[in-house]
Amino acid sequence: MHAAALSWYLNPNARSWRADPISDDVHAFHQGLSGYRRTRLIELPALAEELGVGRVIVKDESSRWGLPAFKILGASYAISRVLSERLGHGDAALGFEELTARLAGTGRPTLVAATDGNHGRAVAHVARLLGLPAHIFVPTAVSRAAIDALAAEGARVTELAIPYDDVVSAAAQWARNAGRNAGLVQDTGWSGYERMPQWIVDGYSTMLVEADAQIAEHGLAGVDLVAVPVGVGSLAQATVRHYRGGAGPGPVVLSVEAQNAPAIIASLHARKPVTVDTTYTIMAGLNCGTPSSGAWPYLEAGLDAATTVSDEQATQAVHDLAGLGVDAGPCGAAALAGVRNIVTDPARRAETGLDSDAVVLVLSTEGIAANPLPDSESVNRR
Numbered sequence: 001m002h003a004a005a006l007s008w009y010l011n012p013n014a015r016s017w018r019a020d021p022i023s024d025d026v027h028a029f030h031q032g033l034s035g036y037r038r039t040r041l042i043e044l045p046a047l048a049e050e051l052g053v054g055r056v057i058v059k060d061e062s063s064r065w066g067l068p069a070f071k072i073l074g075a076s077y078a079i080s081r082v083l084s085e086r087l088g089h090g091d092a093a094l095g096f097e098e099l100t101a102r103l104a105g106t107g108r109p110t111l112v113a114a115t116d117g118n119h120g121r122a123v124a125h126v127a128r129l130l131g132l133p134a135h136i137f138v139p140t141a142v143s144r145a146a147i148d149a150l151a152a153e154g155a156r157v158t159e160l161a162i163p164y165d166d167v168v169s170a171a172a173q174w175a176r177n178a179g180r181n182a183g184l185v186q187d188t189g190w191s192g193y194e195r196m197p198q199w200i201v202d203g204y205s206t207m208l209v210e211a212d213a214q215i216a217e218h219g220l221a222g223v224d225l226v227a228v229p230v231g232v233g234s235l236a237q238a239t240v241r242h243y244r245g246g247a248g249p250g251p252v253v254l255s256v257e258a259q260n261a262p263a264i265i266a267s268l269h270a271r272k273p274v275t276v277d278t279t280y281t282i283m284a285g286l287n288c289g290t291p292s293s294g295a296w297p298y299l300e301a302g303l304d305a306a307t308t309v310s311d312e313q314a315t316q317a318v319h320d321l322a323g324l325g326v327d328a329g330p331c332g333a334a335a336l337a338g339v340r341n342i343v344t345d346p347a348r349r350a351e352t353g354l355d356s357d358a359v360v361l362v363l364s365t366e367g368i369a370a371n372p373l374p375d376s377e378s379v380n381r382r
Contacts, residue, residue: 006262007341009269009306010351014244014253017301021245022205022238029077029093030206035065039207041214044324047336051343054357057218058336059211062327062367067125069118069285069329069366070207074187074234077203078196079111079126082183100130110135110182114171116164116231116284117146118331118370123185124153135182137171139164141280141287145372163278165289187234189294197234197294204238211361223251224358225342227335229365230255230264230306231288233295239363240302251361252304252352256338258283258314264299265306267291282311284371285331305342305352313337315373321364329371332364 030036040060047056061070080093086109087094087102094102110133113123120136127134134155138147139162150157160167168188175184189197215223226243230236236255243250257264261278275290291299317333317340328336339360342348354360 006265006269007259007308008348009265009303011268011304012351014302014304015249017244019241019244019298019302022202022241024209025093026077026202027206027209029080029095030073030203032095033065033076034096038210038214039064039070041211041218042326043218044326046324047320048360051339051360052356053343053354053360055220055359056362057215057223057359058321058326058328058362058364059207060326060328061207061332061363061365062329062369065125067118067122068368068370069122070204070235071118071122072125073206074200074203075119075122075126075185078199079123079130079183079185081199082185082196083109083130096129103130103132107181108132109180110178111185112171112175112178112182113137113185114164114168114188115150116142116287118285118366119187120155121146121149121153121370124150124155128154135171135174137167137174139167142284143372146284146370163289164287165275187292188232188288188290189292191293194294197292201234201238201241201294204235205242207363208239208242215361220359222359223361225252225254225339225352225354226361226363227254227256227339228363229283229286229331229334230257231261231286232290232292233264233299234292235363235365236264236303237292237295237298240298244302252354253302254338254342254352255299255303255306256334257306257308258286258334259308259310261287261289262308263289263291265308267296268300268303268306271300282330282371282374283314283334285366286334305348307338307341309334309337309341313340318368318373322368326364327367327369328364329366329368330373331371332366335362335364
């Protein structure tokens with residue numbers, strides 16, 4: 001498909017579709033963990049003026065339990081679910097202190113994941129908190145800063161000079177070979193591997209529950225458009241389920257992908273999941289070539305719109321947000337770049353109903369420490 005066709009997608013029926021809501025138990029689980037606190041919700045009047053909308057608010061995930069990205073929400077809940085199940089607790093998600101105590105003296109499974117940065121670090125961090133080993137697989141294109149951060153969490157890191165989708169396959173094969181001595185914690189779903197990605201998606205919902213409460217504290221009844229950065233589609237799935245799980249139509253949900261990794265928008269145009277060839281992008285966490293099988297039905301039915309952004313657009317958004325006091329890496333800032341794609345095109349603006357009174361929520365999913373811009377890294381990418 002021509003690149004221009006992959007810059008925009010619209011589903012006018014999305015707001016009438018309804019999804020099964022995510023349980024409130026997920027937020028309660030996170031609230032019960034030591035050190036839990038809400039991340040910031042920041043209003044940016046200067047951006048609202050630039051975009052020609054009523055208000056712009058940013059959910060800032062640059063510091064979540066000391067990590068520079070939102071991913072630990074999914075990893076913590078999913079790991080708790082799978083380990084609780086191993087210990088015979090069925091649907092319970094035991095807290096970390098109880099899990100640590102009950103795991104003492106039992107087999108210590110290695111937590112395994114493939115990552116292009118943030119997910120793997122979250123898995124490794126949770127493993128360290130629980131006293132478990134972690135084995136994280138990464139493509140060699142991942143920054144040295146990200147690899148060093150994984151090692152600092154005590155994880156064994158395996159670097160592979162292959163595309164991200166193949167790294168996922170390698171991690172899954174290693175976990176299968178290890179049997180019950182390992183547990184794969186992957187946010188990408190495929191046939192026969194659905195529960196873990198679903199638990200990860202459920203974990204992400206805490207960000208959106210927090211945002212709802214904070215938006216109300218800002219005196220707002222809700223938002224008109226929410227922009228979400230997209231890799232394999234797990235956070236977008238959580239976003240669709242959250243906003244399509246209620247009685248009303250909810251806001252317009254806009255997915256934003258890297259121009260060099262347009263798996264979701266290509267699949268939306270094809271009306272079926274497709275795998276695309278990806279090339280280098282500074283939006284490392286979005287550099288994914290295949291949609292998650294669990295996410296796809298929700299994205300196909302519940303996404304209102306989709307767009308792609310270039311590395312240059314993401315870089316500009318990083319700098320602009322920094323100038324307004326928001327710490328955003330290129331993946332998080334991509335959401336703002338995606339909104340700009342709408343407001344600069346009168347047809348797209350009309351199609352999404354983004355008028356001068358609109359309230360826009362930007363999900364900024366990482367800080368710059370999670371994924372430094374190339375010109376700010378201390379070493380070159382290999």
